Amino acid sequence: MRKKRILLSSPTMHGEEMKYIQEAFDTNWIAPLGKNVDSFEQEICDYIGCGHAAALSSCTAALHLALKLCGLRRGEPVLCSDLTFSGSVNPVSYEGGRQVFVDSEYETWNMDPRALDLAFEKYPQARIVIAVNLYGTPAKLDEIRAICDRRHAILIEDAAESLSAVCRGRQTGTFGTYNALSFNGNKIITTSGGGMLLSDDEAAVKKARFWATQSKDPAPWYQHSEIGYNYRMSNIVAGIGRGQLVHLDEHRALKKKIYERYRSAFADLPLQMNPHTADSEPNYWLSCILLDRGCPVRPLDIMARLNEENIDSRPIWKPMHMQPVFADCDYITLPGVNVGEDVFARGLCLPSDIKMTPEEQDEVIEIIKAMF
Numbered sequence: 526m527r528k529k530r531i532l533l534s535s536p537t538m539h540g541e542e543m544k545y546i547q548e549a550f551d552t553n554w555i556a557p558l559g560k561n562v563d564s565f566e567q568e569i570c571d572y573i574g575c576g577h578a579a580a581l582s583s584c585t586a587a588l589h590l591a592l593k594l595c596g597l598r599r600g601e602p603v604l605c606s607d608l609t610f611s612g613s614v615n616p617v618s619y620e621g622g623r624q625v626f627v628d629s630e631y632e633t634w635n636m637d638p639r640a641l642d643l644a645f646e647k648y649p650q651a652r653i654v655i656a657v658n659l660y661g662t663p664a665k666l667d668e669i670r671a672i673c674d675r676r677h678a679i680l681i682e683d684a685a686e687s688l689s690a691v692c693r694g695r696q697t698g699t700f701g702t703y704n705a706l707s708f709n710g711n712k713i714i715t716t717s718g719g720g721m722l723l724s725d726d727e728a729a730v731k732k733a734r735f736w737a738t739q740s741k742d743p744a745p746w747y748q749h750s751e752i753g754y755n756y757r758m759s760n761i762v763a764g765i766g767r768g769q770l771v772h773l774d775e776h777r778a779l780k781k782k783i784y785e786r787y788r789s790a791f792a793d794l795p796l797q798m799n800p801h802t803a804d805s806e807p808n809y810w811l812s813c814i815l816l817d818r819g820c821p822v823r824p825l826d827i828m829a830r831l832n833e834e835n836i837d838s839r840p841i842w843k844p845m846h847m848q849p850v851f852a853d854c855d856y857i858t859l860p861g862v863n864v865g866e867d868v869f870a871r872g873l874c875l876p877s878d879i880k881m882t883p884e885e886q887d888e889v890i891e892i893i894k895a896m897f
């Protein structure tokens with residue numbers, strides 16, 4: 526067994542991060558807010574090509590504030606991606622809303638626009654959609670956006686995993702009226718923890734910043750007319766983000782190399798890599814495999830075997846409609862199919878850490894190949 530564990534996806538620091546942290550120390554601008562926060566917001570806007578951004582403590586917080594901006598009401602249905610991480614959809618419950626889970630399609634593993642259409646037929650009053658770009662692969666965002674527009678619904682794009690991915694020439698995180706990014710430790714760039722809310726609506730982003738700093742009314746004393754949250758990103762954390770952002774393109778290029786290396790190595794095995802459409806360019810955050818139907822090797826067998834060799838791997842996100850906490854929620858699929866459950870049953874996330882050497886990746890590849 527190897528001594529050093531090969532990880533799924535861990536932080537990769539470069540040193541520039543320290544420069545911005547040092548600056549914050551030197552000016553004693555540790556908190557609250559400060560230059561790094563303002564600059565990080567602006568630099569993300571410039572990179573993505575969006576109007577305004579609010580740096581927050583997490584992507585989950587960004588999604589929560591997005592739902593508040595939509596005016597989500599108690600008991601109101603929100604049409605959500607089913608195959609995702611719970612952070613995508615938990616904020617619906619914070620506001621007393623009701624998740625309605627929408628199945629995936631096979632071309633991107635993301636929300637199936639046809640299933641979204643069905644969901645709107647069943648819930649014609651639905652006003653809000655949360656669509657995720659899983660593992661850095663853009664969903665069919667133009668189609669999803671068009672359906673939302675036709676239904677006069679607001680699209681919230683959960684781009685937590687897809688920063689720097691492009692769909693039809695456009696960055697993810699720009700398709701929704703509100704968009705959320707994550708800088709959690711395992712994401713393509715990290716601030717240790719953090720997130721951002723993006724929108725072209727300046728007033729909305731200002732409102733989100735207001736809520737995120739305890740809803741302090743403009744008064745000489747502490748006065749509050751609304752419930753507030755402590756959701757803002759600190760100036761230290763934003764400094765890490767500024768140092769990371771200059772390496773984002775390099776991270777994506779390394780992630781893509783890892784993906785391509787797996788793909789060519791596994792060309793003869795009964796499996797495929799996580800797919801994307803021809804008109805999109807993922808950020809290749811995680812390389813995943815989908816074993817062919819009837820394949821005698823099971824994902825959990827591969828995971829156990831890799832773990833014996835001190836190598837990390839992870840099941841596909843367990844679909845939300847299969848989670849005990851969401852047992853009461855509705856789930857919309859095309860008749861007779863259940864793509865999310867199928868991908869969960871046959872898929873596995875492989876080590877995609879950009880510090881993994883080609884030799885280490887070869888070890889992973891050889892162990893998997895030997896199982897077939």
Ligand SMILES: *Cc1c(COP(=O)(O)O)cnc(C)c1O
Nearest residue numbers: 583584585610612613685707709
């Ligand atoms: C990581 C993640 C989140 C949550 O991000 P945090 O910054 O940890 O709150 C939300 N949605 C998806 C799809 C994620 O992968």
